[in-house]
Amino acid sequence: MALHGLTSALRTAGLTLADAELVEVPGRADRRPGWDPSAAAHWPGLDELAAGTVDAVYLKGGRSAEQAAAAGFVVAVDLDATPSLADRVNNGTPRPITVHAALLDERPELVVRFLAQTLRAARWATEHPDEVRAFLGSEVGSGGDGVATAYGADVHLGLTPDLSPERLALLDQQQRFLHEHAFTDAPVDVHAWADPAPLAAARRLLDEEEGR
The missing domain is CATH 3.40.190.10 (Periplasmic binding protein-like II)
Known part of the structure; x- marks a missing residue:
């Protein structure tokens, strides 16, 4: 999800993943079915952003946006605000309904x-x-x-x-x-x-x- 989001954000500036250095950050140990990670304490990467070890973080969901704003971070690229729907494509966007x-x-x-x-x-x-x-x-x-x-x-x-x-x-x-x-x-x-x-x-x- 983060990889596709970063790809889309870079594309809006005519760039690709090759123009950025990707940094792995710790994920979440308490993931479970039906649980939205954006509702937990800290979105992955926000601590690293505060420490200056990364320059940007991909955010998904309302809670992560609130966490970032509370920490004083600003939005560099709002993919939902871009004119092309293709910039918003990611996990669950569009969200398919599937059955066996x-x-x-x-x-x-x-x-x-x-x-x-x-x-x-x-x-x-x-x-x-x-x-x-x-x-x-x-x-x-x-x-x-x-x-x-x-x-x-x-x-x-x-x-x-x-x-x-x-x-x-x-x-x-x-x-x-x-x-x-x-x-x-x-x-x-x-x-x-x-x-x-x-x-x-x-x-x-x-x-x-x-x-x-």
Whole structure:
């Protein structure tokens, strides 16, 4: 995640990783499933930044942004503020919804129901921005300012899943980065991997339930 974020930040200045010296910093020993590391005490690298042993740190999430601001650090490159969505691509951006192929083959109705509920929640979110920000804050241990910094003021408007050509191109960018840096053994054909049928069925199901 940090490697891709630093790559994107350097690219905005016409630079590459070859133009920077990467410094490994200690990670977290208490990672566990379902736990967001941005909610913990210190984001990796902030102590090194304060000590002057590194010049910049990649941050993710509202809590880490609050930690950096409290320490007096300033943002050098805000990837969320750049005009190109390609600069924001990273782990979970865009965030894919995946299931095992066997589940899709054997119980497609479960996948459709799950996606319909996801679409329902996304529609609800468009009309409840304060509740969405409060929920995100509780998830990452951040206040309102941190949520706004990390996710943007209009985060409640961008939660609807879709398989648009733009989204698939961004996901393809992420898989290419992972393969180029040896995080994956082989490239993934994103367009062959994505199946639009369940999402289309979920939209129809939700429209029928809501009488649209």
